[in-house]
Amino acid sequence: xxNYYLNLAVYLLEDFLKSTHNPNYAGSFEYGRPMKGHxxxxxxxxxxxxxxxxxxxxxxxxxxxxxxxKY
Numbered sequence: 001x002x003n004y005y006l007n008l009a010v011y012l013l014e015d016f017l018k019s020t021h022n023p024n025y026a027g028s029f030e031y032g033r034p035m036k037g038h039x040x041x042x043x044x045x046x047x048x049x050x051x052x053x054x055x056x057x058x059x060x061x062x063x064x065x066x067x068x069x070k071y
Contacts, residue, residue: 004038 017025032040
């Protein structure tokens with residue numbers, strides 16, 4: 001249960017996103033059950049930033065020098 005009772009809305013959002021086709025939703029939802037608070041995170045912000053950076057580099061325009069983005 002979310003601290004602000006938003007959990008039911010999140011389930012509805014997840015169902016909606018999974019039903020999309022053009023564009024297709026390719027994300028994921030992870031829940032910190034049971035009894036994890038509103039700010040629960042499966043990973044640190046540093047790990048999340050690395051995952052996001054890898055996604056951006058993987059989906060960069062063809063021919064883009066993504067090495068310049070890594071420091």
